[in-house]
Amino acid sequence: MAERHSRKQEAWRLEQSAESSPREPQGQNREDKASVSTVSHVDEPSPRDEASGLTVRMENTYQLGPTRHFPVATVNRILKDVLTAYLQEAEYDPEFCREMTKTVSEVIKAKVKELMIPRYKLIVTVYIGQRDGQSILIGSRCLWNPKSDTVSSYALRNSTLFALANVYAVYFE
């Protein structure tokens, strides 16, 4: 719990990985698990002073919108390239996929950052699962400004696994 509150003043990377491992079915109908936020990789964490958590105050730019919009097609291509390169030939294996989800999300974030789109914040999410004949549905909704913010997504399937990568780009006004 305390780890969630430790942050730095400049932007750094926070990675959370949530994993469902196979369990025996429980006797009860409903079971609530407490939410555990596992920070598995963090750059230079430092204790955050809660009392003086003032954010940096920016000067007014008088800009009404982004000068350069987020290139969805380019990012789609990046997602496709990264997922195919890492996972097209891969077999599902718990340890391997655990590391892969984290690696792939970092790689995608690095590549999209290289595009240097100014004033956009990025959220990259990656889902990898075993293809076992089970059913899964992944959906998302966003409350944002649709003129400037957007999402880009790619899904890959092979014989043993499926992978879904999403990039949400939010304009920082």
Add this chain to the structure above:
Amino acid sequence: MEVYHRPCDEVGFNAEEAHNVVKECVDAVLGGEDYNQNNINQWTASIVEQSLAHLVKMGKAYKYIVTCAVAQRSAYGFHTASSCFWDTTSDGTCTVRWENRTMNCIVNIFAIAIVL
């Protein structure tokens, strides 16, 4: 020219409150239900929409991204990871995991501050 203070953003995103709110939404939609292929589309949509509505009611100046994954419980493996490039003093995230006898549900909330 007076200085405008942003009262809500000064302490960043309140993950505890968001977690509780979303857990209630998931309980309300999925509680006591069994996995049903016909309904999951509707369930994921309601979970996400109700969570978003409740988050907005908290009245903070944030943009929200809510993702929900609902899967049937079987001996399968599933991994998810996310990586974010943002301002950590004002933006935040929260994950809610919920399960019952027949299904697993993972809801991710990402909140990005709006600078007014």
